[in-house]
Amino acid sequence: MCWLFVISLLPFKLNAMPKIKILHDRNTQDYARVRITNETREELLCYVAINGYKIKFRLPPRNSSKWYKATDTRFNASHFSTWCDYMYLYPQYQKKRF
Secondary structure: HHHHHHHHHOOOOOOOOEEEEEEEEEEEOOOOEEEEEOOOOOOEEEEEEEOOOOEEEEEOOOEEEEEEEOOOOOOOOHEEEEEEEEEHOHHHHHOOOO
């Protein structure tokens, strides 16, 4: 009975959070910075936030974002907030096709 249930789930696509890699670093002026790498084959909608300021951007498949740096040397990696999700889930941010 359990096997029938498992086999019946195979045709459905399971949606999970996309696979991304987040890299924290410091630049030559000692500012904290972050870069997100998209390790999927789908376009992602992402944001990087620090100190209440949020930057939204699109992240192409198998690509990395630019470095986003803090505005003060007292900030560190724990002050950054990052998020990414599949672009097709957010039609309001998709490019219009005519």
